[in-house]
Amino acid sequence: MLLTQIAALDEALERHRATIGADFTGYRNHCYRMANFCAALSSRDDSTLRKIGIAAAYHDIAIWTHGTWDYLPPSIDLMRSEQQWQLDIADIEQIAAMILEHHKISSYRGEHGALVEAFRKADLVDVSLGLLRMGLPRAFVAEVRAQYPNHGFHAGLLKQTGKRLLTDPLNPMPMMRR
Template identity: 40%
Template sequence: MTEYTEPDRAVADRLEPWIARLGADRKAYQHHVSRVLRFADLLFARTGAAGPPPSSREEFVTAATFHDLGIWAAGTFDYLEPSCALAGDWLITHGREDLSELVCRMIRDHHRIRPAGRAADPVELFRRADLIDVSCGARRFGLPFAAYAGVLRRYPDSGFHLKLAELTLRRALIHPLSPLPMIRW
């Protein structure tokens, strides 16, 4: 049986209202969120910057939990703004609206093609952590493959990448001139 960490519980608590909307994709999405947080921790440690690991910071846990949730909550593959709205609502409800701007930048820029700042900057760190997972470890920003594989063993894919491929294909068939609306320069 898998032992859950505090970040795992924080993610599960934030996702609880969305379990029905996630449906069969719940485990796949929850594991994606957990992998992104673990990759952010590993990348942060490599920067040598001081401070707590991302998985223990409100802005990272909230951004990670909601960053793709608009796919299911709003039923769209153009999900960045719906995901920002969900994160903003959660932050306001929990008295952390001071983090809204940062969390929305993290969500809006997590699919940027170009870097969003220095390696330890929260927006760039989050972008890199998500890219490690979305690329199935093809892009690791210096993270050893063994570290990547260890995170994947702890939080298996559970069909997440297959779901992304399905959503991408469906979007490309319906909107051939805009197959990936979440990509930013």
């Protein structure tokens, strides 16, 4: 069954709707695709879904809130600064790791490994438009993508990468991690 409502994700995104502007639907759908893929690769218990929702909402948000393509640290800072989550330190650190490591090129093996790695894989499934499925069934990936269409999200990423390539050709994707 698809995840269609994650309160923490919706609440976080609504707080930043005006800032995200015309990209809101595309980013929201990207977040929901990632959340569905991550939950399918990990767990669907309430605590885990809440962490997935928060991480999904904030993982790329500084592209808009801070106007930067080097968005991982400010995305984490913004998540930490918004106190409505009432999470313990361990959960905050796990969510921060999920955000920080979601563009890691190789597998993540550090603290909070299983959920961080599931989140990293979920982003890879989405960024590859489902070509990489990380063990998820093709039909499930297609169902998620049909429920949450791109609305220009991937085209926007390509446009931003192209701009960055012109302004900083030696580091066009500063968010990528080894």
